[in-house]
Amino acid sequence: MNRSRTYDxxxxxxxxxxxVSVAEKAANQIYDEGADVLFQVAGGAGIGVFHAANAxxxxxxxxxxxxxxxxxxxxxxxxxxxxxxxxxxxxxxxxQSVARGSFTCGVRRYDLADGGVGYATSGGQIADIxxxxxxxxxxxxxxxxxxxxxx
Numbered sequence: 001m002n003r004s005r006t007y008d009x010x011x012x013x014x015x016x017x018x019x020v021s022v023a024e025k026a027a028n029q030i031y032d033e034g035a036d037v038l039f040q041v042a043g044g045a046g047i048g049v050f051h052a053a054n055a056x057x058x059x060x061x062x063x064x065x066x067x068x069x070x071x072x073x074x075x076x077x078x079x080x081x082x083x084x085x086x087x088x089x090x091x092x093x094x095x096q097s098v099a100r101g102s103f104t105c106g107v108r109r110y111d112l113a114d115g116g117v118g119y120a121t122s123g124g125q126i127a128d129i130x131x132x133x134x135x136x137x138x139x140x141x142x143x144x145x146x147x148x149x150x151x
Contacts, residue, residue: 017043024048031056037080047071053078066120082120089116113141
């Protein structure tokens, strides 16, 4: 099973990344349909996905930070890894450019090459594949693997 799902609040103008119950309800539905692993991009609401994974004997992938480190010990076993964004690099770069007088407006992209995004290894769930993932990381950075930017 490989499909994309989203959930929304009742108000389409509002995107709530804190409503744990909505995330859990959506995850329960997807797990009930047979999913084994969910990659949630629900921020703090993702704790609901981890609760659902626990209830279904399933797994999940976290987002934004190393969520293995942010959940209690009773949910850590369901987290395979987390995708993280190094917002600290962006903030530091901004402050540094202002301090140096070199700040310019515009878009600044952070990616694998500069360590702006990555994955967590806490819990050891992916220990057996990290060397392979590092090869893929290098191939993406070098341009040998092109990651699509559209679905």
